[in-house]
Amino acid sequence: MEFYMDENGEMMREPISQAELCQFAESYQRTYFPQFDPQVTIAINTHPDFLRSAAFDPITKVIHISKVITPFHEISKIALLHEMIHVNLLEENGDADRKHGARFKAEVRRLRERGAYDLLL
Numbered sequence: 001m002e003f004y005m006d007e008n009g010e011m012m013r014e015p016i017s018q019a020e021l022c023q024f025a026e027s028y029q030r031t032y033f034p035q036f037d038p039q040v041t042i043a044i045n046t047h048p049d050f051l052r053s054a055a056f057d058p059i060t061k062v063i064h065i066s067k068v069i070t071p072f073h074e075i076s077k078i079a080l081l082h083e084m085i086h087v088n089l090l091e092e093n094g095d096a097d098r099k100h101g102a103r104f105k106a107e108v109r110r111l112r113e114r115g116a117y118d119l120l121l
Helices: 017-033 073-093 100-115
Strands: 003-005 011-013 041-045 054-059 062-066
Touching: 017 041, 017 073, 054 073, 062 073, 073 100
Parallel strands: 041 062
Antiparallel strands: 003 011, 054 062
16 A cells, blocks of 8 residues: 655555445446446546535446545545446436435435444444
8 A cells, every 4th residue: 555645744645546445346347236237337536526425426327436545445445336326226217326225225225234433444
């Protein structure tokens, strides 16, 4: 694992790569959502107007992870899991539950109970 110093003198990890995010997404899909095989793309969004940590676009089927959070591997993985819930809810019934309603919250609880967040929180 490589580290570097940011502009404030804080030690930071090398940012998580798009390839690493894809590997985690494949592992999470197999482990937590095996009933679905969504065809999504994982992208690191570098656009300065992208002000979220992550987002899923159901039209293009792209999960965007903000470049700003990529030095924080655990946060990047939590954001990835969050967006994967949206992806798999879309696969389940055509609704990604973008408002984080009861179905979304139930999935977060299920993942937490299955240990998805154990090493991330």
